[in-house]
Structures are given as C-alpha cells and as structure tokens.
Amino acid sequence: MVLRSCCKFGPVSVLFRLGYVALLLLCVTHLRCARAENKTVVQKYAEFDVTYNDTVTSDNQTIYAFNHTVSRNKTEGVRVTVDVLSEGAESSPILFVVRQKQAVLSFQVPLILRGLYQRKYPYAHVGRTLCQPPTRTLSETQYFFVDVSTLSNLGTHYQLRISRVDSFTLHTDKKFSFTASPSQPQYFKYVFPDGVDTAIVKVNSEMTFPCSVMSIQDIQCPVYDLDNNVAFIGMYQTMTKTAAITVQRKDFPSNSFYVVVVVKTEDEACGGPLRFYPLRPDELIDAGNRSKTLDVVVSPAISSDVYVMGMLFCLGIFLSFYLLTFLVACVENKRSVDRFTVIYRKPGVTPVSPYEYGSFADNGSTLSSEAITDSIASDANYGYMGQETLKRRPFLTAIHHVAICIERSLESVTGRSRQESLSSIEEDDYDTLADIDSDKNIVRTKKYLCVSDLARKDKRVLSKKYQIYFWNIATIGVFYALPVIQLVITYQTVVNVTGNQDICYYNFLCAHPLGNLSAFNNILSNLGYVMLGLLFLLIVLQRDIIHSRALDRNDLNALECGIPKHFGLFYAMGTALMMEGLLSACYHVCPNYTNFQFDTSFMYMIAGLCVLKLYQKRHPDINASAYTAYACLAAVIFFSVLGVVFGKGNMVFWIIFSVLHILATMLLSTQLYYMGRWRLDSGILRRIVYVIYTDCIRQCSGPMYIDRMVLLVMGNIVNWSLAAYGLLKTPNDFASYLLAIAICNLLLYFAFYIIMKLRSGERIQCMAMVCILFTAVVWGFALFFFFQGLSTWQKTPAESREHNRDCIVLSFFDDHDIWHFLSSIAMFGSFLVLLTMDDDLDDVQRDKIFVF
Structure with missing residues (x-):
C-alpha cells in the first residue's frame, strides 16, 4: 500500500500517512499505560x-x-x-513471586x-520451602x-499460607519422616558436627x-x-525404596548441605510402566495422587582408622599365602632331600644325592654294574610300582642311583643317548618327507595311546x-588394559x-570413597x-628352574618320565x-x-587356558598353538560385546549365536575325537555319509575310542542344553551366560580328567588332594557370596539400590568384596590343582602313562 501511494500521490502524501500510523500506535500505548496505572496494588502485613x-x-x-x-x-x-480453588484455573494461572534478601523464588x-x-x-x-x-x-x-498477580481477566480464588518448619535441621543418627509430592518437594539442612568428616545420607x-x-x-x-531442575546441581540419584549418598565435608565450604527429596511426575526412570500416551503433545494429564512418605537419617561414615584396618586386613590375608607357600616349599625341600639320602651304607660305597648323581665319579665301589642292574630289574614293575619299593627301602634307592650313573658312563663310551633309544625321531627332522602324514595317522589312530606317542617333538x-602363550597374553593385557583404564577414569570424572x-x-550402603574414587573398598578387594x-x-x-637344572644334568626322570x-x-x-x-x-x-565386559574378558581367558592346559598334559604335541587359541578367545569376546549391545531381547541375535554355538561344539568334538586327523573340505559330507553307512548301517559297531566318545557326548548334551536355554530365555546378562558356558565345559573336562586318571590306576598325591578339597570348599563359599546380588545393572539404578x-566385615567390606577375596583364593587353588595333580607320575615312564 505504501509503495502504491508513493507512485500515486508522491512523497508528501507518504509522509502524512506514516505519521498517521505512528499517532495511532501512540494512542494505543497510552491507553494500555492508563489501564495499567488503574491496576490496584494492595500490600498486606x-x-x-x-x-x-x-x-x-x-x-x-x-x-x-x-x-x-x-x-x-x-x-x-x-x-x-x-x-487454587477456582475451576478451569489452567487457563488463568496465578504467578507467585517470593522476594527475599538474597533470593527470588517464582512459580505459577x-x-x-x-x-x-x-x-x-x-x-x-x-x-x-524458602531458601535460608x-x-x-x-x-x-x-x-x-509474596507478590500475587495474574494476566487473566477472570477472577481466580486462592489460599495462601506461610508456616515455619521447626524440624528443618537434621540431627545425626535421628530418623525424620515426611511426605513429598511432585508439587510439594521437601528439603532439609544438615550441619557437620565436630569430628565428622564424612556422613552417609x-x-x-x-x-x-x-x-x-x-x-x-x-x-x-x-x-x-x-x-x-533437581539435576542441575549437586549429587543426585533416583530411588524407589532406598537411596544413599556418602557426603564428605571437604566438598562443602559451609560445612553444611541440603538434603532435597523430589517426587517425579512419572515412574519410567525407576522402571515403572508407561501410563499412556497423550493424543496431543499439549494435552494436560491428571497426575492423580503421587504423594510419598519417606524417612531420612544422616549417620557418620567410617573414619580413617577403618580405612587403614581394611587395607591391612586385605594385605594380611594374601601375604599369609606367601608365608604359607614359603613354609610348604621348605618342608617339601627337606622331604625331598631326606627321601634321597642314603641311610644304609655298604663299605666302600659313597651315598649319592639326587642333585649330584649327574656328575657322579667312581668312588671305589666294589659293586659291578651288571649286579646292580640285575638287582633293580628284579622288580617286575620297575618304573612304576618299583618306585614305591625304592621309597620304602633306602638301600635300593642308593643302588638305583649308582646304577643310573654307571649306565650313563656306559652310554658316554658307546656314544649312544638313551633318549634317542627310547624316543622317536623328532617330527621336525622329517616333516619334509612324504610319509609324515601316514606316520601321524598310524600313531594317533591307535586304540590305546600313551603319552610317549604324543610327546615326540623336540622339547x-x-x-x-608354549612360551608364546605367555608373551601373547602379556601383550594383549597391556593393549586391553590401557584404554579400559582411560575409559573408567572418564566415567568417574563424569x-x-x-x-x-x-x-x-x-552398593551405596557400603561404598567408601577415597580421593576421586566413589567405592574404594570394591577396588581394594581385587588386590587378591x-x-x-x-x-x-x-x-x-x-x-621351571628345578626342571631346567634336571634337564641340564640329564636326569632320566626329567627326560623320560612323567x-x-x-x-x-x-x-x-x-x-x-x-x-x-x-x-x-x-x-x-x-x-x-x-x-x-571388562570384568569377564579375562575370565574367558582363564577358563580357556585351563582347558588347554588339561588337554596339553596328555597331548603335548597336538595342543592348539597360541595364535589359534587366542583367535578363538577373541571371537568369544567379540560375541560378548555383540551380546551386550544387541542381545537384549533380540531373537535374531540369539538364533545366530545358538546355531554357531552348536556348530562350534560339533567341530570341536570331531577335532578331539580324531586327534586332528580329519579335514574340513568339500568331501566332508561324503565321508560322513560313508562312516554312517559302514559303522551304523552295514555293521553296528561301537566307537573305537569309548572314553573320548563318552566325554564328547556329555559335552554335546551340556552345550546343546545351554544353547536351548539361551534361545528360550534370552537372558539379559549375556556376558555371564557366555561365562557360564565356559565354566561348565571346564568343569566337565576336569571331572572327566580326574575320573580317567583314577580309572587308569594313577593316584592323587596328598598335596594335590589337599588343594582339590580346599579349592572346592572355598569355591562353595565364594559362590554363596556372589549370588547375594547387592546390585544389578540389568535393572534401573533405582531398582538396583533396593x-x-x-x-x-570391619564396616568396610561388603558381600561382593568377600566374593573377590574368596574367588581369587579359589582360582589360585584351582591353578595349584592343575600344577600338582600329576606329580604322582614324575617317576613313571611315558610309555606307561595313558592318554585320555
């Protein structure tokens, strides 16, 4: 319109019209100001x-x-x-402004x-509640x-009441009850008394x-x-029935703080169900009665003396194992020396220590080597039962070591090593020959194998x-731990x-902070x-040192026995x-x-290494290499991460994982049953059909390796059952489910090993038996404390705090800390069992030790 006027009437007319518009705006503003001046302001004392x-x-x-x-x-x-007592007050809200000396509070x-x-x-x-x-x-x-105003033309009726809160200050160890709702929050003041530096609310x-x-x-x-706005400042946590926060005096310059309790408008943050979805985003919903009765109590937290006692307690427990190990080592060393000490001597015969017979020299013995050899060979079970006889008869022990030394002297004259006479040619020496595969097939497909059949490679x-296992896991640990440490420090900072x-x-009821750490006691208990x-x-x-020294002096027990x-x-x-x-x-x-996943990753490693060690004992030549083993463990950890991210309620993931679990079980079973003498290629199906036809249809013959078949059938039953459980239940804690699979397989193989060991006529020495019983008892107590469930991240934080x-213990450690103590001891004991369980075979030749 203005442009049209410019073209029609010229500049003078345009200025006139603009002035007219400005005058109208001025009049409107004047009328509004006059109306505002007519607004009545009433002040009441x-x-x-x-x-x-x-x-x-x-x-x-x-x-x-x-x-x-x-x-x-x-x-x-x-x-x-x-x-507000008027109907339809949502369309005419009242504004209340409370003006104080150092604060202004406003709300509608x-x-x-x-x-x-x-x-x-x-x-x-x-x-x-007004700020103080x-x-x-x-x-x-x-x-x-208190200013009360509104912009609504309709009159709104209200009630106003100002009252004093006599119990505004909380007292130490005194419970106070109150009621709160979303529109009626409550907060109270607490002042640190003298001598209290930390309090738990x-x-x-x-x-x-x-x-x-x-x-x-x-x-x-x-x-x-x-x-x-409750999350804008301070520390806060959601709650259903319980909440607890540890507060330190150093964080509050005024030596006091407010305890604020707010009831939320909805329950989703605490795991409650959604009520309903509104039809429109701006729809008003009746919240109903959401008042809640609560109790608050502030108690002094532990003093620095309790921290010191907790640290000393933790160190004392585990240092005692160092002392106990030292004492046991001293006793075993003394018994070892006494066992080989010659008590009965013949004239002209010098007693020989087991640590010295490698450098034995002629000391004027009048016994001939033939007589000594015939004397020892008279025992029908020399090498196994004969060792018991030698232990009971010290004189034969002396003759036994003299015979060994004379025999070694004869070997040095003839230039032929006994090791070469009893052991086969090293595999690496003829790996390039065409008959190596046939040789492996002949040896490994024997119905009854001995350890000597699977211990043919160069030591x-x-x-x-096997040293690569150590170096690889050390490297993995460094590269795995560094980003983990960085991440958790970031979490704690946040x-x-x-x-x-x-x-x-x-566990907020037993979380003792130290420095920037919120729960120092849970960290300290992992020291074990x-x-x-x-x-x-x-x-x-x-x-290792003792064994290396024995090899250096060509000890026959170290070379050919056990x-x-x-x-x-x-x-x-x-x-x-x-x-x-x-x-x-x-x-x-x-x-x-x-x-x-950080807590469970190396648990998978430990379970896998224990299984590999059990298998290595009887199959040293065909055990998995470090690269293959760690690649499989990496796949397990990869699925653990996928399960944490995608596994919760995702049926597609569970179907894929269950299928892969069953396939891996079947492939591993085949590998163990045939000792690696099979191939996964295009002809695998044809060979499977041929075996089924010849062994099951044409003639019904039982399995050649019955013991291995029993183990593998049990293993498949257990693993298929675990796969079915995961598929049907789809547990939220996938990492624990995966760990349960590893532990079940380890326990199954360990039980099979012990049964087969006893079935083969072997025995378990006293030290190994003590370790087994001690470890079993400790594992029982450890699992009891583990299943107490002080917190669970499978639920909301508020539900977890319930x-x-x-x-x-000592007002410092909770049930989960006791789990840390006991499980570390139990794992240590389990490792000792694996280390000592075959010590009874140290004097038995390897061609008399069965493979199972």
Whole structure:
C-alpha cells in the first residue's frame, strides 16, 4: 500500500500517512499505560500460620509482607503453601513471586510439570520451602514479600499460607519422616558436627512408587527442588525404596548441605510402566495422587582408622599365602632331600644325592654294574610300582642311583643317548618327507595311546611354542588394559562433575570413597587376584628352574618320565589372573552394563587356558598353538560385546549365536575325537555319509575310542542344553551366560580328567588332594557370596539400590568384596590343582602313562 501511494500521490502524501500510523500506535500505548496505572496494588502485613483466602484478577495485585527473626544458632525453615480453588484455573494461572534478601523464588499455580514425551501434569496444590540465606549476626530480623498477580481477566480464588518448619535441621543418627509430592518437594539442612568428616545420607520408604529423586546440594540460593531442575546441581540419584549418598565435608565450604527429596511426575526412570500416551503433545494429564512418605537419617561414615584396618586386613590375608607357600616349599625341600639320602651304607660305597648323581665319579665301589642292574630289574614293575619299593627301602634307592650313573658312563663310551633309544625321531627332522602324514595317522589312530606317542617333538621347539602363550597374553593385557583404564577414569570424572550417581551401580550402603574414587573398598578387594597371580608365577618359576637344572644334568626322570613339563601355559594363567584383578578393579570404578565386559574378558581367558592346559598334559604335541587359541578367545569376546549391545531381547541375535554355538561344539568334538586327523573340505559330507553307512548301517559297531566318545557326548548334551536355554530365555546378562558356558565345559573336562586318571590306576598325591578339597570348599563359599546380588545393572539404578546392603566385615567390606577375596583364593587353588595333580607320575615312564 505504501509503495502504491508513493507512485500515486508522491512523497508528501507518504509522509502524512506514516505519521498517521505512528499517532495511532501512540494512542494505543497510552491507553494500555492508563489501564495499567488503574491496576490496584494492595500490600498486606501478613503473619505466619494464617491462611489467607483471596481473589486475584488482571486489575489487582496483592503483596504480602512478612518478617521473622533469624538466629545463627537456630535454623528454621519457612514454607509457602498455595491452593487454587477456582475451576478451569489452567487457563488463568496465578504467578507467585517470593522476594527475599538474597533470593527470588517464582512459580505459577497451577504448576505445570512435564514428563516423558513432553506430557503435561497440572498441580493446583503447591508447597515450596524458602531458601535460608546465612546471617552474620547472632540474631537478625529479615523481611520477605509474596507478590500475587495474574494476566487473566477472570477472577481466580486462592489460599495462601506461610508456616515455619521447626524440624528443618537434621540431627545425626535421628530418623525424620515426611511426605513429598511432585508439587510439594521437601528439603532439609544438615550441619557437620565436630569430628565428622564424612556422613552417609539414607532415605527410605515403604512405598516402591511413585519414583523419587534424592539430591545433595550446597547451601546456596536458589535450591533446585523440582523434577525439571533437581539435576542441575549437586549429587543426585533416583530411588524407589532406598537411596544413599556418602557426603564428605571437604566438598562443602559451609560445612553444611541440603538434603532435597523430589517426587517425579512419572515412574519410567525407576522402571515403572508407561501410563499412556497423550493424543496431543499439549494435552494436560491428571497426575492423580503421587504423594510419598519417606524417612531420612544422616549417620557418620567410617573414619580413617577403618580405612587403614581394611587395607591391612586385605594385605594380611594374601601375604599369609606367601608365608604359607614359603613354609610348604621348605618342608617339601627337606622331604625331598631326606627321601634321597642314603641311610644304609655298604663299605666302600659313597651315598649319592639326587642333585649330584649327574656328575657322579667312581668312588671305589666294589659293586659291578651288571649286579646292580640285575638287582633293580628284579622288580617286575620297575618304573612304576618299583618306585614305591625304592621309597620304602633306602638301600635300593642308593643302588638305583649308582646304577643310573654307571649306565650313563656306559652310554658316554658307546656314544649312544638313551633318549634317542627310547624316543622317536623328532617330527621336525622329517616333516619334509612324504610319509609324515601316514606316520601321524598310524600313531594317533591307535586304540590305546600313551603319552610317549604324543610327546615326540623336540622339547625345545615345544617349549618355545608354549612360551608364546605367555608373551601373547602379556601383550594383549597391556593393549586391553590401557584404554579400559582411560575409559573408567572418564566415567568417574563424569560422575564427580555431573553428580549423576545413576551412571554407576554401586552398593551405596557400603561404598567408601577415597580421593576421586566413589567405592574404594570394591577396588581394594581385587588386590587378591594380583597378589595371588604373582605368587603362582613365582611357584611356576621355581618349578621351571628345578626342571631346567634336571634337564641340564640329564636326569632320566626329567627326560623320560612323567607328564612333559611345559610351563608356558602356567605362566599365561598366572598373568591372566593378575589381569583379571586389574580389570575387575577397573570395572568397579564405575560398574554398569557397558563396563561389565571388562570384568569377564579375562575370565574367558582363564577358563580357556585351563582347558588347554588339561588337554596339553596328555597331548603335548597336538595342543592348539597360541595364535589359534587366542583367535578363538577373541571371537568369544567379540560375541560378548555383540551380546551386550544387541542381545537384549533380540531373537535374531540369539538364533545366530545358538546355531554357531552348536556348530562350534560339533567341530570341536570331531577335532578331539580324531586327534586332528580329519579335514574340513568339500568331501566332508561324503565321508560322513560313508562312516554312517559302514559303522551304523552295514555293521553296528561301537566307537573305537569309548572314553573320548563318552566325554564328547556329555559335552554335546551340556552345550546343546545351554544353547536351548539361551534361545528360550534370552537372558539379559549375556556376558555371564557366555561365562557360564565356559565354566561348565571346564568343569566337565576336569571331572572327566580326574575320573580317567583314577580309572587308569594313577593316584592323587596328598598335596594335590589337599588343594582339590580346599579349592572346592572355598569355591562353595565364594559362590554363596556372589549370588547375594547387592546390585544389578540389568535393572534401573533405582531398582538396583533396593538390593544394597550394609558392610559385613570391619564396616568396610561388603558381600561382593568377600566374593573377590574368596574367588581369587579359589582360582589360585584351582591353578595349584592343575600344577600338582600329576606329580604322582614324575617317576613313571611315558610309555606307561595313558592318554585320555
């Protein structure tokens, strides 16, 4: 219009019209100002504990003036309670503004609080506690004003009441009960008494729902006490029945803090169901009655002396194992020396120590080598039962060692090694020949195998092969642990900065902070894995040194008797135990569902290494290489990660995993049954059909290797059952489910090994039997404490806190810490069982030790 006027009337007419528009706007503004000047402002001097009924419109505003005396030695709360009594008040809300000396609090009534998906909940009854600014004098009179106004032309009737809260300050170890709702939050003040540097605030309720939030905030204004702002400052956590936060004096410069309790508008944060979805985003929903009765109590936390006692207790337990091991080593060394000491001597015969006969020299013995050899050979079971006879008859022990030394002298004259006479040619020496595969087939397909049949490779080659296990797991541990440590430090920093204690699933009733760590006791209790793993490495090192010295002096027992000694897997097991302690400690820095894989990764490693060690004992030549073993374990950890991310309620994932689990079980069964003498190629189906036809249809013949078949049938039953359970139940904790599969297979193979060992006429020595019984008892107690379930990340943080419990040992350790203590001891004992269970075969030649 203006452009059209410019073209039609010229510049003068345009200026005239613009001035006319400006004049109209000025008149409108003047009328509004005049109307505002006509608005009535009424100020009333009001009193506490008096209910004021009034009506407010856009034409009037009411100011209520209050004054009260504030004493430094006594803190009183002031609470504002407002009710809107008019119908349809949502369309004409009232604004209440409370002006204080150092703070301003404003809120509208009805109070509109938003929930999930921006759903709106109106509350016509509102109660708020006023912030209490500190006073510098002993007694001071403070004034505050309550302004009531609205922009609605309709009159809205309301009630206003200001009252004192006499029990505003919480006292140590005294329970206080109160009621809260979304529109009527509550908060109270606590002052640290002298001598208390740390306190634990506990809030309890008999009601599971409605969901609530407990917050700890510094003494400052404003106090964030609504559902939509309670997370802005301080520390907070959601709760159903229980909440607990440990508070340290150093975090609050005023030596005091507020305990704020807010009831949420919805229960989704605490695991409650969705009520319903609104038809429109701006639809108002009736929240109903969401009041909740709660109790709050503040208790002093443990002192620094308890921290010291807890650390000493932890160190004392595991250092005692070092002392016990040292004493046992001394006793065993003395018994070993006594066993080979010559008690009865013949004239002219010098007694020979087992540590010296490798360098035996002629000492004037009058016995001939033929006579000594005939004397020893007279025992029909020489090499096995004869050893018992030698132990009972010291004189024969001396003759036995003299005969060995004379025989070695004869071997040095003839230039022929006994090892070469009893052992086959090293496989590496003829791997290039065409008949190597046929040789393997002949040996490994025998119906009854002995250890000598599967211990044909060069000991130096095998030793290096198994040492790779140790170096690989050490490398894996370093590269795995460094990012884990970085991640959990970040988690802990986020918890400390944001104050959101729903991020980590602690046992808050027994979580003792130290520095930036929220639960130091759960981290300290993992020290046992590290210390006992190191102790096991020292024990293995001691055995390794003794065995190496025996090989250096050409000890026949070390060369040709007993289970072949390869310590690489033992070193890997000890390292895995230490890494388990480190990663478990990292998990407990901030336990949650994304971190749980850190706690279980090396548990898979330990279970796999134990199975490999059991298999290696009787199959040293055909055991899996370190690269193959760790590749399989990496696949297990990969599926563990997939299960954590995608496994919860995802049926497609569970079907794929169950199929792969069953296929892997069948392939491994085939590998174990045929000792690796089969091929997975295009002709595998044809060969399977041929075997079924010849062995099951044409003639019904039983399996050639019955013992192996029994083990594999049991293994398949167990694994197929576990696969079916996972497919039907789809457990939320996939990592624990995967760990259960590994442990079940380990226990099955270990039981099979023990049964077959006893069935083969072998015996279990006293030390190994003590380790087995001790480990079984400790595992029983450990599992009892493990299943106490103090927290669970499978539920919401609020539901998890319902399982929290107080400390049970020294007011410092909880049930899960006891699990850490006992499980580390049990794992150490299990490793000792694997290390000592075949010590009875150290004097038995390998061609008399059965393979199973």
